[in-house]
Amino acid sequence: MATxxxxxxxxxxxxxxxxxxxxxxxxxxxxxxxxxLKPGVLMHVGETGTIYSVRxxxxxxxxxxxxxxxxxxxxxxxxxxxxFTSRNNIEFLLANKDNIEPLIKELxxxxxxxxxxxxxxxxxxxxxxxxxxHSSATDASGxxxxxxxxxxxYFGSMKLPNKLRIAVACCLNMCGAVHCxxxxxxGVHRTLPRIDHSTLGNLCxxxxxxxxCPNNAIKPTTIEGKTTVKVDEDKxxxxxNCYTVCPAMxxxxxxxxxxxxxxxxxxxxxxxxxxxxxxAIPYIPNNPxxxxxxxxxxxxxxxxxxxxxxxxxxxxxxxxxxxxxxFFDLTGIEFTKYHIDDFRHAGTTYKRSVQNRY
Amino acid sequence: xxxxxxxxxxxxxxxxxxPSFVKxxxxxxxxxxxxxxxxxxxxxxxxxxxxxxxxxGLVGVLGYGGGVIGRYSALPDEFPGVSHFHxxxxxxxxxxxxxxxxLNELMDIWDAHGSGLLNMHGSxxxxxxxxxxxxxxxxxxxxLTARDWDLGGSGSDLRTPSxxxxxARCENACYDTLELVDNLAHRFQDELHRPMFNYKFKIKxxxxxxxxxxxxxxxxxxxxxxWKDNIQVDQAAVAEYVDSGFNVKEFVVDNCPTGCMSLxxxxxxxxxxxxxxxxxxINLMSKALSVGKERGAALVMGAKAPIVEGALLGSVxxxxxxIEEPFEEMHDLLERIFxxxxxxxxxxxxxxxxxxRIGLASFLEQIELEPxxxxxxxxxxxxxxxxxxxxxxx
Ligand code: SF4
Ligand code: SF4
Ligand code: SF4
Ligand code: SF4
Numbered sequence: 001m002a003t004x005x006x007x008x009x010x011x012x013x014x015x016x017x018x019x020x021x022x023x024x025x026x027x028x029x030x031x032x033x034x035x036x037l038k039p040g041v042l043m044h045v046g047e048t049g050t051i052y053s054v055r056x057x058x059x060x061x062x063x064x065x066x067x068x069x070x071x072x073x074x075x076x077x078x079x080x081x082x083x084f085t086s087r088n089n090i091e092f093l094l095a096n097k098d099n100i101e102p103l104i105k106e107l108x109x110x111x112x113x114x115x116x117x118x119x120x121x122x123x124x125x126x127x128x129x130x131x132x133x134h135s136s137a138t139d140a141s142g143x144x145x146x147x148x149x150x151x152x153x154y155f156g157s158m159k160l161p162n163k164l165r166i167a168v169a170c171c172l173n174m175c176g177a178v179h180c181x182x183x184x185x186x187g188v189h190r191t192l193p194r195i196d197h198s199t200l201g202n203l204c205x206x207x208x209x210x211x212x213c214p215n216n217a218i219k220p221t222t223i224e225g226k227t228t229v230k231v232d233e234d235k236x237x238x239x240x241n242c243y244t245v246c247p248a249m250x251x252x253x254x255x256x257x258x259x260x261x262x263x264x265x266x267x268x269x270x271x272x273x274x275x276x277x278x279x280a281i282p283y284i285p286n287n288p289x290x291x292x293x294x295x296x297x298x299x300x301x302x303x304x305x306x307x308x309x310x311x312x313x314x315x316x317x318x319x320x321x322x323x324x325x326x327f328f329d330l331t332g333i334e335f336t337k338y339h340i341d342d343f344r345h346a347g348t349t350y351k352r353s354v355q356n357r358y
Numbered sequence: 359x360x361x362x363x364x365x366x367x368x369x370x371x372x373x374x375x376x377p378s379f380v381k382x383x384x385x386x387x388x389x390x391x392x393x394x395x396x397x398x399x400x401x402x403x404x405x406x407x408x409x410x411x412x413x414x415g416l417v418g419v420l421g422y423g424g425g426v427i428g429r430y431s432a433l434p435d436e437f438p439g440v441s442h443f444h445x446x447x448x449x450x451x452x453x454x455x456x457x458x459x460x461l462n463e464l465m466d467i468w469d470a471h472g473s474g475l476l477n478m479h480g481s482x483x484x485x486x487x488x489x490x491x492x493x494x495x496x497x498x499x500x501x502l503t504a505r506d507w508d509l510g511g512s513g514s515d516l517r518t519p520s521x522x523x524x525x526a527r528c529e530n531a532c533y534d535t536l537e538l539v540d541n542l543a544h545r546f547q548d549e550l551h552r553p554m555f556n557y558k559f560k561i562k563x564x565x566x567x568x569x570x571x572x573x574x575x576x577x578x579x580x581x582x583x584x585w586k587d588n589i590q591v592d593q594a595a596v597a598e599y600v601d602s603g604f605n606v607k608e609f610v611v612d613n614c615p616t617g618c619m620s621l622x623x624x625x626x627x628x629x630x631x632x633x634x635x636x637x638x639x640i641n642l643m644s645k646a647l648s649v650g651k652e653r654g655a656a657l658v659m660g661a662k663a664p665i666v667e668g669a670l671l672g673s674v675x676x677x678x679x680x681i682e683e684p685f686e687e688m689h690d691l692l693e694r695i696f697x698x699x700x701x702x703x704x705x706x707x708x709x710x711x712x713x714x715r716i717g718l719a720s721f722l723e724q725i726e727l728e729p730x731x732x733x734x735x736x737x738x739x740x741x742x743x744x745x746x747x748x749x750x751x752x
Contacts, residue, residue: 007420007421007500007503008503008504009421009422009503009508009551010508010547010548010551011503011506011508012449012508012540012543012544012547012550013449013450013451013452013507013508013540013543014451014460014506014507015451015452015540016451016452016453016455016526016536016540018457019451019455019456019457019460020455020526024526024527028525028526029525029531029534031525031527031528031529032529032648033529033644033645033648034528034529034644035644035645044527044528044529051527053527057376057377058377058478059376059377059378059379059382060379060477060478061379061382061383061475061477061488062379062382062475062476062477062478063382063383063385063386063393063474063475063476064386064465064468064469064474064476065382065385065386065474066382067461067464067465067476067478068461068462068465070461071458071459071461071462071465072458074457074458074461075458080457080458080459081455081456081457081458082455082456082457082458082461083453083454083455083456083523084454084456084478084479085454085523086454086483086520086522086570086571086572088477088478088479090478093527111375111377111378111381112377113375113376113377125481127481129409130400130403130404130408130409130410131396131400131488132411132429132443132445132488132489133409133411134409134411134412134413134414134429135409136409139400139403139404141379142368142371142404145371145374145376145378145379145380146371146374148376149373149374149375149376152374152375152376155376169663172663172664172665173663173665174663174664174665174669175481175663176481178663179575179663179664179669180572180574180575180671208705211706212666212706214666214667214668239664239665240665241665241666243413244665245706247412247413252408252409253408254406254407254408255407257407257408267569267572267574267575268567268568268569268570268637269567269568269569269634269635269636269637270567270568270636270637270638270641271613271614271615271636271638272615272636274569274574274575274671276669276671286407288367288404288407289367289368289370289371289404290370290371311608311609312609312613312638312642343668344667344668345668
């Protein structure tokens with residue numbers, strides 16, 4: 001029999017319907033169209049009503065004070081209703097059109113911009129970085145802050161050829177799956193795991209560790225009577241798989257860890273099929289707190305894209321039209337041996353025709 | 359007071375127009391030693407260009423194998439406030455909708471039991487509480503469940519499913535993404551809370567091919583809304599777009615990937631038998647065009663980030679399926695997939711890698727689906743065929 005002290009488990013999430021604005025409830029599945037009234041402000045027209053969404057930026061790492069402040073604004077302007085987007089933006093859901101401007105003003109007074117709709121650079125999705133993860137080759141929150149400071153004008157406007165999605169991941173695990181963004185910033189290690197032979201035998205299961213390596217670089221060995229592993233340095237690609245299963249194989253290397261930049265991915269099916277990002281810049285050293293080399297490299301790509309792409313072309317679509325040779329030419333980014341794939345299915349990326357632009 | 363909080367490098371991140379997490383965190387630092395030491399440890403990371411977290415440890419709440427991720431500082435003596443800094447994943451409501459009341463309630467719980475830092479939301483979709491000690495896990499869980507909140511997934515289990523805003527606020531939704539995801543979350547509670555899989559398994563539900571939740575890239579099992587019949591056209595609204603000076607021919611018609619549209623005067627003609635449902639025209643002319651009436655979803659499987667064998671996009675296993683309550687067909691399909699994975703998968707192998715290893719055709723056979731041309735970009739171009747039928751001489 002259930003008692004008051006019985007532990008509740010496996011109840012699952014609360015049903016979303018209790019959090020929906022009455023206008024949304026009434027027009028659930030009955031929306032007719034939407035318009036973007038201005039950057040960051042959407043109007044959705046349904047069969048029996050209209051709801052206005054005001055999209056505000058937010059850091060991903062936030063505090064209870066920030067959330068309480070946002071909840072307060074929702075009470076004041078949006079009958080207490082708000083939601084979050086897949087890119088960590090906050091959307092206030094307003095029934096009253098007259099509340100839009102006062103809300104935007106109060107947000108602005110508190111340093112919170114509104115935007116990220118349509119042909120804009122929306123919030124950057126990212127991972128945990130030095131704030132919270134053991135694997136990271138760089139920080140994520142800090143990088144996002146400096147990248148968005150630099151590209152700020154594109155958040156609050158809609159002057160790009162199409163939307164431009166940026167993502168940051170601090171190691172190849174890519175918790176944020178950045179591999180399909182217009183521009184991806186990816187933390188990379190560049191040196192071998194530092195094996196702690198004194199503890200490895202106790203901390204890690206040797207067969208699991210050996211099996212974790214996608215390139216068969218790890219072999220069991222014995223050093224000073226202790227069972228441990230060795231890494232074939234010609235085969236290691238610094239991916240960190242081994243570290244995920246074996247804490248005695250960390251890859252952090254302050255001198256060599258850094259950032260790579262990838263371009264041309266896309267998720268949506270609009271016009272062209274979804275695409276992976278491809279390597280643009282193999283390595284930029286970590287330069288906290290403001291990573292100026294990273295922000296200027298991204299700005300360069302964004303500006304060349306804005307100047308050269310046709311209306312509604314995403315970064316990847318633009319590059320596919322002009323060809324990669326032209327992309328490297330226009331951006332001034334150096335093409336190196338690292339740009340040529342050498343992992344599984346690498347051959348499918350070799351040029352197999354003589355069609356080229358000269 | 360934290361007047362001795364010296365973080366000159368992080369102070370640089372207070373500058374500039376984008377919201378600053380440093381500024382935000384500093385407001386909590388005087389009240390929360392955890393936040394203060396998190397900032398101090400982060401400052402050291404910025405100085406030394408490396409992280410200072412230990413490999414996660416196994417912690418959790420009673421009876422659950424997932425939902426909590428152990429985290430410990432590598433420098434507990436220097437930064438005692440973050441010696442334990444565990445993460446709690448709270449299962450978000452479908453579509454990330456909240457009321458201010460619900461949010462305030464959640465913030466009160468987190469204020470009482472943890473650092474007061476969080477993500478709204480993590481990459482998988484959960485509301486992520488960042489930073490608490492082992493002794494606070496059970497009390498946090500008790501307060502959460504008392505208010506009808508539960509934990510999300512972590513480790514080798516069914517991760518917290520997530521969905522786009524769907525019919526709640528989008529005219530493009532081809533099925534009820536919010537209800538489906540809520541239903542699956544409740545139907546598969548055991549799989550969500552007790553890791554029994556080979557590796558993680560993510561479900562994402564997008565209402566249309568715009569795929570606002572990246573189901574094609576970030577989910578082992580993606581449900582992407584689509585329709586079968588004709589795009590609904592309001593010709594009067596088309597004429598309004600033309601009259602407004604919007605270049606329908608250049609921006610819409612000429613960008614159609616199959617060239618199946620044409621503009622004759624102010625009338626838009628679509629050869630729907632050639633339309634691939636890419637959404638481009640509907641996105642640009644929301645007032646005039648809308649998705650068809652015969653709606654459902656395409657199912658894609660196997661997307662993942664690079665670890666271990668390289669990144670994958672999802673590939674189609676069902677080109678069209680009706681998605682209707684009570685979603686029994688979907689439950690059956692998922693159960694067949696989990697059974698298959700249990701039998702054929704290897705530890706730390708995502709299902710997409712498993713499907714590639716044994717072959718899509720064998721996978722389809724195992725989960726009882728018919729092969730269809732919509733599942734490939736082309737038939738094979740090599741002759742190494744494993745024939746299974748042949749005649750024997752009498
Ligand atoms: S991407 Fe890598 S370093 Fe960043 S949070 Fe994920 S596992 Fe950690
Ligand atoms: S870092 Fe990757 S490639 Fe190198 S040994 Fe570890 S698992 Fe193998
Ligand atoms: S995926 Fe489609 S239905 Fe869902 S929010 Fe995006 S546009 Fe709307
Ligand atoms: S949805 Fe795409 S393919 Fe279909 S008519 Fe519109 S632009 Fe063409």
